[in-house]
Amino acid sequence: MEQELNALLRDLFGKTLETAQSAEVYDALMQLTLQKMGDRPRLSGDKKLYYVSAEFLIGKLLSCNLISLGLFEEAKATLARHGLDLASIEEEEREPSLGNGGLGRLAACFLDSIAALGLCGDGAGLCYHDGLFRQRFEANKQQELPDAWRGGQSWLRRTDVHFPVRLGEKTVLSTMYDIDIPGANGGRNTLHLFDLDTVDEGIIRDGIAFDKTDIEHNLTLFLYPDDSDGDGRLLRVYQQYFMVSCTAQLILHELTERSFSPKSLHEHAVVQINDTHPTMIIPELIRLLTQQYGLTMDEAVAEVERTCAYTNHTILAEALEKWPMRFLKQAAAPVVPIIGELDRRVRARTDDPAVQIIDEHDVVHMAHIDIHFGFSVNGVAALHTEILKKTELKPFYDLYPAKFNNKTNGITLRRWLLHCNQPLTALLRETIGPGFERDFTGLEALLAYREDAQVLDRLLSIKRENKEAFAAAIASLQGVAIDPESIYDVQVKRLHEYKRQQMNALYAIGKILDIRAGRVPARPITMIFGAKAAPAYTIAKDIIHLILCLSQIAREDPAVRPHLNIVMLENYNVTLAEKVIPACDVSEQISLASKEASGTGNMKFMANGAVTLGTLDGANVEIRDLVGEENIAVFGRHSDEVIRLYAQNAYDPKALMKNPAVARLVDFIVSDEMLAAGDRESLTRLHHEITTKDYFMALLDLEDYTRTKDALFARYENRRAWAQMMLVNIAKSGYFSSDRTIAQYNEEIWHL
Ligand code: 26Q
Secondary structure, three states: OHHHHHHHHHHHHOOOOOOOOHHHHHHHHHHHHHHHHHHOOEOOOOOEEEEEOOOOOOOOOHHHHHHHHOOHHHHHHHHHHOOOOHHHHHOOOOOOOOOOOHHHHHHHHHHHHHHHOOOOEEEEEEOOOEOOOEEEEEOOEEEEEOOEOOOOOOOOEEOOOOOEEEEOOEEEEEEEEEEEEEOOOOOEEEEEEEEEOOOOHHHOOOOOOOOOOOHHHHOOOEOOOOOOOHHHHHHHHHHHHHHHHHHHHHHHHHHHHOOOOHHHHHHHEEEEEEOOOOOOHHHHHHHHHHHOOOOOHHHHHHHHHOOEEEEOOOOOHHHOOEEEHHHHHHHOHHHHHHHHHHHHHHHHHOOOHHHOOEOOOOEEEHHHHHHHHOOEEEEOOHHHHHHHHHHHOHHHHHHOHHHEEEOOOOEOHHHHHHHOOHHHHHHHHHHHOHHHHOOHHHHHHHHHHOOOHHHHHHHHHHHHHHHHHHHHHHHHHHOOOOOOOOEEEEEEOOOOHHHOHHHHHHHHHHHHHHHHOOOOOOOOEEEEEEOOOOOOOHHHHHHHHHHHHHHHHHHHOOOOOOOEEEEEEOOOOHHHHHHHHHHOOEEEEOOOOOOOOOOOHHHHHHHOOOEEEEOOOOOHHHHHHHHOHHHOEEOOOOHHHHHHHHHOOOOOHHHHOOOHHHHHHHHHHHOHHHHHHOOHHHHHHHHHHHHHOOOOOHHHHHHHHHHHHHHHHHHOOOHHHHHHHHHHHHHHHHHHEHHHHHHHHHHHHHOO
């Protein structure tokens, strides 16, 4: 590898490993990796999977590609011989933030596992010029900045594949970009990202504002940070139709290239629809099959029904996509008649208004298209799937019980263990041997070391090393000092009321008041938050403001500072996740039970030896079942109770505010001290929201949460017992390998 790298450095820059700058070494390594991937055969098969998603939150690719190519250790050693550090070299890479959070990151983990299992399956999505906004804090508030990630060298390869797509009144020509996905056991797949050449970054004005009506210039400029204003929603429909039209054309083109008849589509292709964002691929495939491939409507519908499968990622009603017909008529006109036809077919099957595609207000329910005209509907954790069947999607479950199935999410442990936690990986290789890297359930062999004092000590010292590395990183990124002796208590995820960062902030208020009253914790606590709020989500931004103000108050009070440090990470993204997760002691997974479909951060923390503090929500339930009650701290009302409270409209925060212990914490938000540190309007709005609505019931679980958290922190002082908890969590995390998840998708849905 040394010779190859030197040859590339010479050709590219006239330099060697001794003389090149970091950025030049990075470019050469990327070129070498691209060559090695290009040398690999494409994974092939009689049937091909298309994983269609509006988001692929792939993160930096250099190290993980090297791991999958089996070249990581060699690259690291080669650089080290020249005094270079691979991790520092990778700092040169810009993270493509082509996703919001869990759903996008899941898609990226899945592509890695699909390739690792040697399955023939490509991703298809959009090539956003600027991914999710970059977050900056200014005056204790979030600011949004564009994040152009594509400048200079990149993993993207422009192809000469173009498809015509109707965009409003015009027909435009797309361009397909490809990113190679190497499989950990050989071969490669591809992530196809569609773009439009006319899109123009020059139309971005201050921050992330731009003309939302100028579709030809803005179509793929940004990833949607959530639904916002009317114009933005329409642009979202344009994006979705563009994405699925390109993907449907690609699928049918590849099918015929492989000499298969369009009438045998479902035998040779399967489409996994990642949430409702790509739903229009169903009518688009039907349209193309009838209009361009000569199938009758009955034939086309029958083929597509056997080709498409849908994954649901939410039970929040407001997150289920519904588009007014007039939006579709404007942005997706070609599929409007097909959607009308599908609606008529549903009406012939059933007159239940709850399952119609087009409702009485002429609004199209995207999930309903997927469920009627897909052959599989899956939730992403056992509890989530049960709730879908029993409540949220019950009328559909009654119609099509056989379509419903669960696929508990997973994460690629190649990124979330081997790459991000190399000291732990080294210990695992030494103790249980390297076999676990092929089949991560092999991590269970670690259980044999539960009473091994040496291994337990090593686990603690590795955690300490990671905590020091994280402290150093944050010192240089944000100029904030963190004490590695303190407990690292971490809540990092998108900001949403149901995830209840506000409840964690109320705990912080309680700690501040306790410390001031002389009740200091046994050991300093570092509460670490990281979260982006959708720019139009006011209350989410208010919660960020609250956390930043609390951080300032704790930092500026000499009585509090030695005992409590509240750190809000700026611009939390995959790269930062890779640094904070290996350093975490306590993993906060505190969503209101029934609301977090699965969560995947919970799995990443567990694999890195953090102990979960969580509600019985999403995959937390499965984590508890695996590690046992004694290796997780569970609190809070159960999902059935929460569902009952909603159904009976029986939750009232005003009643809970009568409890002085609760009111003391909540009212601190609008105390003189807080109003001096922050913005009155924002803090009063948040206070009002929590005391009068508290839609996600933070006050309901607050006391149980506080008690459970304090008890868990106390357990931290028994270092040996804590190390044993860490060990069990690591040992049991193999179940959450996305290799397992993908094997199940393949056995039960795709049949590749
Ligand atoms: C919808 C309409 C208009 C604009 C944007 C959107 C939109 C964008 C992103 C709706 C939803 C999302 C993202 C959802 C998401 O990340 N869901 C998470 O998916 C994870 C993977 O299954 C789960 O682990 C999480 O529980 C779930 O919240």
